[in-house]
Amino acid sequence: MNAPPLVAVVGPTATGKSDLGLALAAELGGEVVNADAMQLYRGLDIGTAKLSPAERAGIPHHLIDVLDVTQVASVAAYQRAAREVVERLRAAGRTAVLVGGSGLYVQAVVDELEFPGTDPELRAALSAELDERGPEAMHARLAEVDPEAAAVVLPTNGRRIVRALEVIALTGRPFPARLPAGGAPRYGAVMLGVERDTADLDARVARRVARMFAAGLVDETRGLLGQGLRDGLTASRALGYQQVIAALDGAGDHSCAAAETVRATRRFVRRQRSWFRRDSRIHWLDAAAPGLLGRAMAVLAAQVGS
Structure with missing residues (x-):
C-alpha cells in the first residue's frame, strides 16, 4: 500500500491557512506539521495566531512550541525534524498536512535543499x-x-x-543564493496555496492585529522579556513582538505599535506572495469563495489520481 502524499497548505499571512489545514487533516485522518518559523517558539502565541489546544480539535500538531525564545531557529534543524515527522506519519498510513507561510521552511521539506554547516x-x-x-x-x-x-x-x-x-x-564553493527552481516535490506533495483579494487581506490583517492587542499581546511580550526574548536573535524579530518591544523601550505608545505591526505585516504579505508565486506547482485557492474545503479536496483527488 502506497504511503499517502504530503499535503502542503501555504500562502500569505491571515489568508486562513490554519483553518484549512485543520479541516483537511480532519477530513483525511491526518496530522498537522507546522511550517511557520515563529510558531516553533514556546510563548509566542497571540502574536503568531497560534491555534490553541482547544482550537486544534484533537488533531495532533507537530513542531509547535519546540524552542525557547532565546534559541535561534535553524532551517537545517527544522528540515531534519519535519522530514522525520512526515516520514513517520506516512509510514503509519497517515496524511501529513504541512501548514505555514515561511517559504524557505516549506521548501526545505518538499525540495532537495542542502544546508552547509557552520563554524x-x-x-x-x-x-x-x-x-x-x-x-x-x-x-x-x-x-x-x-x-x-x-x-x-x-x-x-x-x-x-x-x-x-x-x-x-x-x-570553497559559491553561496547557493538562488534556490532550486523546483522539480517534483518530495513525498508526492500536493501544494495548495490560499489567497485573498489584496483589499480583503489588508482588512483582515488590520482586524487580526487589533484582536491580538486586545487579547493581551503587550502583556504576553512583557512576560517573554522576562524569559530572555530581547536576547533571542530570531524570536525578538517576530511581527508584533518587535513593535511592542520598541514601544516598551520608548514612549510606550501601544496604538503606534499596533499601527506599525499592521504596516509591517502587510509588507511581509507582499514578500510572501512574491516567494510563493514563483512556484508553479502550487494550486491556488480563493479563500473568500464558498466551499474552500471541497475545492481543496477536489484538487487533491485530481492530483493523487493523476
Missing part, C-alpha cells in the same frame, strides 16, 4: 567585522568573491551577507 568561530569573526565595517562594505567583499550571490543578497541584509561569506569560506 562558530568563523561566524563570530565575520559578525564582528560586520559590526565594525557595516553591511555595505561586507556586501562589497561578497561581490568580489561571489558576484552572483551579491546580486541576490540585499546590501542591507548583514546577517545573510555573513552567512554567504561563511559558506564560501567553509565549502
